[in-house]
Amino acid sequence: MKYILSVAVILCLAFSASAQDAELLAPTPPGPFIKFSEMSHDFGDIEQGEKVEYTFEFTNTGDAPIVISNVLTTCGCTASSWPREPVLPGTSSKIEVSFNSAGKIGHQNKVITIMSNATNNPERVKIVTNILPKTDS
Template sequence: MIRKLYSLIVLSLLLTSFSANAQGELKFEKETHDFGTIAEGVQATYEFKVKNVGNQPVVIANVQPSCGCTTPDWTKDPILPGKTGVIKAMYNSTGRPGPFHKSITVTSNAATPSQVIYIKGEVGPKDVKTSYTQEQKANSPRLAVGTTSYNFGKLEKGQKAVAKFKIKNTGRQDLVVQGIKSSCNCVSYKVSEPALKAGQQAFLELTYVPSMLKEQNEVVHIISNDIIMPDLKLTLKANVVENLATKNMLREGSQPVPFR
C-alpha cells in the first residue's frame, strides 16, 4: 500500500513537472528597430519577426503601443512550436518632428506573458536631404518598379481596391520600404518581403479607399532607404462614382426605399 502511494506521488510530481515545462515561448528576431531619420509625413512601418521556441502553441492576445501615433497589427492565428509570426508597427510622423522612442507591449499565453519591443528614430523636415559620397551612392539599395501608375477604372466611393506593383532591388545592399505618403491619407501599403536582397523581387500592394468623386489621380510617395531616389512617386487613377446602393434608392417621406 505504501509502495503504491509512493508511486502515485512520484507520478503526480512528474506530470506536474511536465505540465510546467510544456509551454510556448516567444523569441523576437530583434527587440528594437531604428528607422533612422525619416521625413515628416511618412508612415514608417516595420515588421518584427517572432518565433515560438517553446513546445506549445502561442496566441498573441493583444499588442498595445505606448502612444496613439503607433498602429500595430499582428499574427492572429496560433503560432505553432518552431513557427514564426509577425508584429507590424506603423509610426505616423505627421506633425511629430524630432526624435521618438516608443514601446509596444505584446501580451500572449507564452511562458513570458508580457514582452516589450521598441521603435525609435528621428522625424526630420519634409524635404530631408543629405549629401553622399560616390562610393555610398554606388553601394546604395535601388528601388526599381515596372510601372509607375495603376488605373482602377470605375470605383464606388468608399470601395476598397488594391493595386499591385512589382518592385526590384537593383542595388548592392538590402532594400527596405520604410513608409508611404499621400495627400489624401486614403492609401495604405504592404510589401511581400520586409527586406529585399540585391537582385530580389517583391510585390508592393497599395490599398486605396477613395473618398472624393469624379476623376482622381492620387500621387503616392514610396519612402525607402534608396539614397539616390528615396522618394519614388506612384500614381493611382480612378473614376470615382457614387455608391450604387445609394444611387438605386428613392426617398418616400423621410425614409429611403429601393426601387420596386
Template sequence: MKKYLIFIFLLPALAFAQTQTAEPAKQADANAPVFKFNEETFDFGSLPQGTPVTHIFTYTNTGKSPLILSQATASCGCTTPSWTKEPVAPGKTGTVSVTFNAAKDGTFMKTVTLLSNTGNAKYIYIKGNVIAKANPNGEENPKQ
C-alpha cells in the same frame, strides 16, 4: 500566578499563529510557449515628417505549445501594431507589424506591449528621428 504564566506563554503562541506562510514560487511551465524575436528594437534612422513607416518584427515560438498573441498595444496613437492572430505552433514563426506616423519632428522611441499565453508581457520598440518638412518658401518649420 498560574493565570499570569499561562497568559504569558499563550499570548506569543496566538500571535505567531496569525502569521501567514509564504507560498512557494510558481515553477515555469516546461510546456509553455516562448517568444524568440529576431530583433526587439528597430531604428528607422532619419525619416521625413509626414511619411508613415512600417517595420515587421518576426518571432519564433521556441516553446512546446502553441503561442497565442492576444493583444498588441502601442504607447501612443501615432503607432499602430497588427499581428498574427492565429496560434503559432512550436518551431513556427509569426509577425508583428508596427506602423509609425511621423507627424511631429524630433527623436522618438515607441513601445509596443504584447500580451499572450506565455504568462509575461513582451515589449518591442521602434525609434528614430523625424526631420521637419520645409515650408514652401524654403524655411524649416519652427518647433511648436
C-alpha cells in the same frame, strides 16, 4: 594590497561573465515562449509627415502554441497587426508596425507591448526614429 585588489577585480569579472553565460544557456521554461529575431528597429532620420513600417519576426521556441491576445502601443501614431491564430511550437510569425510622423518632431522611441499566453509575457519591442522638420519643396 595591490595584489588583493587585482585578485578581487579578476574574480568579479569572472563571476559576471559566468552569470551571463548561464543566462544565455538557460533552458526555455515549459509552455509557449516568444522569441523575437530583433528587439528594436531604428528608422534613422525621417521627414515629418512620413509614414514608415517595419515587421518584427518571432518564433515560438516553446512547447505549446502561443496565442497573442493584444498588441499595445505607446500612442495612437503606431498601429499594428498580428496573427490571430495560434502560433505552433517551432513556427514563426510576424507583427507589423507602422508609424505616422505627422505632428511629431525630434527623437521618438515607441514601445510595442505584446500580450500573450507565453511564459515570457508580456514581451516588448520598440521602434526608434529621429523626425526632421519638413522641407519645403
